[in-house]
Amino acid sequence: MNRRTCPHCKGRSYSAYSGLNWDCPYCGKNMDNVDNELCDIPSPELEEETPTIKLYAINGGKY
Numbered sequence: 001m002n003r004r005t006c007p008h009c010k011g012r013s014y015s016a017y018s019g020l021n022w023d024c025p026y027c028g029k030n031m032d033n034v035d036n037e038l039c040d041i042p043s044p045e046l047e048e049e050t051p052t053i054k055l056y057a058i059n060g061g062k063y
Helices: none
Strands: 002-005 012-015
Touching: none
Parallel strands: none
Antiparallel strands: 002 012
16 A cells, blocks of 8 residues: 655545556645655554454353
8 A cells, every 4th residue: 555645735645556646635736746655564553452252152062
């Protein structure tokens, strides 16, 4: 996934697209001259705790 930060409004936009013709979704300015920043490493604040699923035996059954 690619990220570009708009030099005009500082808004960040994300896309799998890595080519030219990238307009800022916030202010509409052209960001063709802005380099892509790779952002495929998850940020700690975006990670969610994996839910724990507890299994119970029904009528004394075994797993």
